[in-house]
Amino acid sequence: xxxxxxxxxxxxxxxxxxxxxxxxxxxxxxxxxxxxxxxxxxxxxxxxxxxxxxxxxxxxxxxxxxxxxxxxxxxxxxxxxxxxxxxxxxxxxxxxxxxxxxxxxxxxxxxxxxxxxxxxxxxxxxxxxxxxxxxxxxxxxxxxx
Numbered sequence: 001x002x003x004x005x006x007x008x009x010x011x012x013x014x015x016x017x018x019x020x021x022x023x024x025x026x027x028x029x030x031x032x033x034x035x036x037x038x039x040x041x042x043x044x045x046x047x048x049x050x051x052x053x054x055x056x057x058x059x060x061x062x063x064x065x066x067x068x069x070x071x072x073x074x075x076x077x078x079x080x081x082x083x084x085x086x087x088x089x090x091x092x093x094x095x096x097x098x099x100x101x102x103x104x105x106x107x108x109x110x111x112x113x114x115x116x117x118x119x120x121x122x123x124x125x126x127x128x129x130x131x132x133x134x135x136x137x138x139x140x141x142x143x144x145x
Contacts, residue, residue, distance in 0.1 A: 002029060004068045009076035009090050009097070018079035023064035030058075042137040046106065055136075056104030060088050063102060063134060067091060078120055085119040087131070099131040108135055 002025055008018035024030055031037070038054050039045045045055055067075045067089060074092035078085075078099065087099035099120035103113045117131030 002026075004065050006064050006068065006075055006077050006089065008079045009087075009092075018077075021064065021077055023061040023068065025065055027058060027062060040136070042106075045104075045136065049106065052105050056102060059104045059134065059136070060102040063100070064089055078116070085116040087116045087120045090120070097126055097128055099128070100134060101131065102134045104134075104136050106136075108133075 004023045004025055005020040006023060007020050038051055038058055039048065040055055040059060045052060064075065067073060076090045076092060078087035078090055080086040088102045089100040091098040091100060097120075099117045101114065101117045105113075114131075114133055117133060120126055121128050121131050
């Protein structure tokens with residue numbers, strides 16, 4: 001009950017690729033065991049940019065754990081395979097697969113940082129109309145890619 005598993009997205013159930021991702025069920029457990037503080041607020045994180053990678057992992061884990069708690073929502077992730085990039089989380093809602101990418105850095109490159117989502121959307125087998133990019137702060141909207 002301390003961790004939750006996100007399984008790789010499998011279109012063909014007989015083939016399993018990749019290992020499950022681990023998400024902490026409650027990050028207060030991590031905070032109580034480890035003496036370090038990882039800020040998630042963008043203004044506080046700006047003072048310690050070396051913690052941005054760890055903050056990104058924590059944000060992705062928090063999103064995954066929260067999504068897994070939603071009833072009747074199937075959560076997976078897209079492994080990096082062939083020419084496809086990894087999508088951090090894929091929310092399966094009915095017949096739709098919505099790719100979600102978590103980027104927790106100060107500057108967002110609209111081409112490099114959306115590569116996983118765009119790779120997922122552009123696959124002929126998926127044909128999804130949109131994906132989500134989770135970033136730490138409000139920014140002006142990006143052009144549709």
